[in-house]
Amino acid sequence: MKHSHTAKILLFTLILGLIIDIAWVKQVANKNTDNSISYLVESIEFTLEQVEAQLTQLDHHSLPCSTENRQKLEDIIFNSSVIQEITYIENDRFICSDRDHNNQQAIDNKHLKLTDNSSDYIIYRATSERRNVEGIFFMVPANNGWYQVLFNARYMDFWIDELADHHQVFACFKSNNDNALYNCENKSSKHIVYSASKQSAKYPFHAVGGYTNQIFFKIWFKQLPYAALIIISLSCIVTLTVHAYFNWRHSLLNDIQRGIERKEFIAYYQPIVDANTNHWHGAELLVRWNHPKSGIITPAEFIPAAEQSGQINQITLQLLERAAYEKSTINELAPNSYISVNVTASMITNTDYVESLIGLIKQYPVLQNNVVLEFTERETFATAELGLLLSGMERLREVGVRWALDDFGTGYAGLSTLQTLSFDILKIDRTFVASSVTDAITHSILGNIAEMGLELNCTLVAEGVETAEEAEHVAQLGIQRCQGFYYAQPMPYTDYFAALKKRIKTSNTHLSELNENLGIPL
Numbered sequence: 001m002k003h004s005h006t007a008k009i010l011l012f013t014l015i016l017g018l019i020i021d022i023a024w025v026k027q028v029a030n031k032n033t034d035n036s037i038s039y040l041v042e043s044i045e046f047t048l049e050q051v052e053a054q055l056t057q058l059d060h061h062s063l064p065c066s067t068e069n070r071q072k073l074e075d076i077i078f079n080s081s082v083i084q085e086i087t088y089i090e091n092d093r094f095i096c097s098d099r100d101h102n103n104q105q106a107i108d109n110k111h112l113k114l115t116d117n118s119s120d121y122i123i124y125r126a127t128s129e130r131r132n133v134e135g136i137f138f139m140v141p142a143n144n145g146w147y148q149v150l151f152n153a154r155y156m157d158f159w160i161d162e163l164a165d166h167h168q169v170f171a172c173f174k175s176n177n178d179n180a181l182y183n184c185e186n187k188s189s190k191h192i193v194y195s196a197s198k199q200s201a202k203y204p205f206h207a208v209g210g211y212t213n214q215i216f217f218k219i220w221f222k223q224l225p226y227a228a229l230i231i232i233s234l235s236c237i238v239t240l241t242v243h244a245y246f247n248w249r250h251s252l253l254n255d256i257q258r259g260i261e262r263k264e265f266i267a268y269y270q271p272i273v274d275a276n277t278n279h280w281h282g283a284e285l286l287v288r289w290n291h292p293k294s295g296i297i298t299p300a301e302f303i304p305a306a307e308q309s310g311q312i313n314q315i316t317l318q319l320l321e322r323a324a325y326e327k328s329t330i331n332e333l334a335p336n337s338y339i340s341v342n343v344t345a346s347m348i349t350n351t352d353y354v355e356s357l358i359g360l361i362k363q364y365p366v367l368q369n370n371v372v373l374e375f376t377e378r379e380t381f382a383t384a385e386l387g388l389l390l391s392g393m394e395r396l397r398e399v400g401v402r403w404a405l406d407d408f409g410t411g412y413a414g415l416s417t418l419q420t421l422s423f424d425i426l427k428i429d430r431t432f433v434a435s436s437v438t439d440a441i442t443h444s445i446l447g448n449i450a451e452m453g454l455e456l457n458c459t460l461v462a463e464g465v466e467t468a469e470e471a472e473h474v475a476q477l478g479i480q481r482c483q484g485f486y487y488a489q490p491m492p493y494t495d496y497f498a499a500l501k502k503r504i505k506t507s508n509t510h511l512s513e514l515n516e517n518l519g520i521p522l
């Protein structure tokens with residue numbers, strides 16, 4: 001991998017890390033705002049509840065302005081640092097307060113305007129003419145009038161300001177008729193990124209809070225050193241991993257290419273067996289890489305890379321060419337047996353590649369009428385490609401190729417696709433075979449798959465048969481052929497040839513007779 005690519009990945013991951021960090025901080029700040037606003041509303045509610053509780057403890061059977069009650073009002077004020085005065089009001093007149101007794105003074109019009117609704121509680125901010133102070137007036141209904149509690153507005157402003165600052169939000173408190181109890185215009189007027197509002201469940205006020213650009217960047221800068229450390233570390237790890245992966249992949253692809261040039265890819269043969277007679281009808285060729293340093297390498301380690309890079313096309317041609325030589329020897333024992341080779345659907349939609357397969361089969365007549373090509377149902381049959389696939393399959397049929405659908409039952413091919421492509425063989429995926437013995441549902445699915453395959457006039461092969469029980473089970477369902485470890489593991493050509501020979505010898509039958517038996521047509 002080039003250095004410039006490494007630098008680009010590093011830059012990309014750093015920018016991505018920063019974007020994720022900003023999104024994350026925003027997410028946290030939004031959540032924090034919602035919680036903070038709830039907390040602020042609860043704090044104010046708690047203060048008001050405490051005052052209200054003290055007022056309701058007063059003796060309402062006696063007159064609100066009795067000496068005893070006024071003494072209690074004085075005690076409430078004495079014990080509070082924020083309440084400046086409590087006045088009892090009736091018929092729009094001051095009746096008494098903690099200080100004055102029965103002065104019957106009329107309430108200022110300004111207050112009257114705010115107290116003309118019928119709520120249980122009233123809260124507003126105004127200047128007290130009598131006391132010449134600015135305050136928050138909280139009015140609690142009592143007897144036939146109201147207790148008017150005067151909170152020191154400056155103290156409340158300071159307190160709310162501190163709470164908001166501590167929670168890193170701006171906060172405003174407003175009465176329900178939008179009279180500001182705590183004015184935060186200066187703080188919230190500009191560039192609000194997020195705001196939320198919460199209504200008090202009990203008292204007629206609500207809180208609005210949120211954060212501006214300025215607050216957001218303050219929060220963001222505060223966490224930046226830690227975030228930067230994490231972002232830089234993760235970016236380095238991701239870059240190094242990607243770098244290592246591409247280097248590994250690059251050297252794997254180079255190695256595969258070298259393997260192709262030196263013809264290191266060979267086929268292992270796994271017999272395909274008659275479910276009733278145990279005769280070997282043919283074999284599936286499974287590729288192995290005979291690596292000069294690592295020995296035999298299984299397909300899982302190189303097929304995905306080879307398929308992605310397209311190198312699988314060359315490998316398959318080499319495998320078939322080698323199989324042509326091997327098949328000519330096998331023909332001495334079983335001339336009618338077939339070999340089954342894995343291809344991908346995309347190979348068959350590639351007309352040039354189809355022509356090279358045809359050329360190879362024509363070059364080696366031993367392959368004609370003896371080759372089955374199989375591709376997996378897991379590959380999606382895109383509708384646009386179905387036509388190409390069909391014509392590729394037809395072209396290859398002309399040189400005697402038969403078609404098998406691998407992993408049948410696990411993919412997306414619908415009935416109409418199966419009918420259109422008209423496979424000769426359906427290979428039932430091993431997952432259905434394995435659990436059909438123990439699981440009743442899979443058992444009936446396997447039965448249905450078998451029925452469907454037979455209706456489509458296909459020869460059925462059960463894949464992955466591992467036990468005698470599974471083999472018996474498969475035969476009972478009318479599945480004609482089996483493949484799996486119960487019969488034989490995939491093996492090198494020489495072992496396969498020796499095993500085939502041994503089977504023929506021990507059967508104590510004439511070789512010519514056997515050849516006829518082995519070659520049961522597809």
Ligand SMILES: Nc1nc2c(ncn2[C@@H]2O[C@H](COP(=O)(O)O[C@H]3[C@@H](O)[C@H](n4cnc5c(=O)[nH]c(N)nc54)O[C@@H]3COP(=O)(O)O)[C@@H](O)[C@H]2O)c(=O)[nH]1
Pocket residue numbers: 270284285286287298299300303312316319341342343344406407430463464465466483484485486490
């Ligand atoms: N495009 C190509 N793909 C190929 C080629 N050769 C193989 N492959 C695909 O690689 C996958 C893995 O193959 P492999 O490791 O060889 O495994 C095969 C068998 O060993 C295994 N198998 C067979 N019987 C049993 C069994 O009883 N139990 C069990 N657990 N596994 C068993 O199954 C694999 C064969 O699968 P399938 O092809 O679906 O018949 C595999 O997907 C191959 O397709 C190639 O040349 N080209």
